Amino acid sequence: MQTNVMFKNLDHSEDLKSYVQGKLDKFDKLLDNPAMATVVLSMRKFRRIAEINISGDRLNIKGKEETEDIYSAIDNVLDKLQKQIKKNKQKTRAHRGVRNDKVQTIPVEETAPGTFEPKEQVSVSNIEYKPMGVEEAIMQMDIVTNDFLVFTNAKTDRVNVLYRRKDGGYGLIQPNR
Secondary structure (H helix, E strand, O other): OEEEEEEEOOOOOHHHHHHHHHHHHHHHHOOOOOEEEEEEEEEEOOEEEEEEEEEEOOEEEEEEEEEOOHHHHHHHHHHHHHHHHHHHHHHHHHHHOOOOOOEEEEEEOOOOOOOOOOOEEEEEEOOOOOEEOHHHHHHHHHHOOOOEEEEEEOOOOOEEEEEEOOOOOEEEEOOOO
16 A cells, blocks of 8 residues: 655654554555555644545545554554445445455457457456266256356366256366367
8 A cells, every 4th residue: 555644743753654554554455456545643732643544446534533642543543444444345345236256357358459449357256176977067056056067077087167058958068188
């Protein structure tokens, strides 16, 4: 995460700056896309104030905390921001519906030089497959609701794909030798 730390009415301290950056780096796990954090550390009379603004793709979260110790103000505001980020992620998941986290979307460009076509989206899923016979694969297909099953054929030791046809039958895709 790109971090910008500013000090107002407070001595510039590399320790404080590295402390904030270390804490904000842990937020990268929570964020889906790269983000930028602006941190303002200030002092008014006997109060230490930490203000943090995290902005990124479809995300803009602000937090402010005042305490007598600047380190506790930073920790408190980061706790608030963490709750806001989690709440925001839950809202987007609920809005978009349930998604399989193992599926990735990768943009693919298949254009000839000098022509322009819109990008297509390819969905990539990582699956585990195990050795079994074709009969066992058909039984597995009857159990699950998927339209296809990837498995290693126990007789040929090659990856095969069993799929459900529109007429209710099954199709088998196997590689040539």
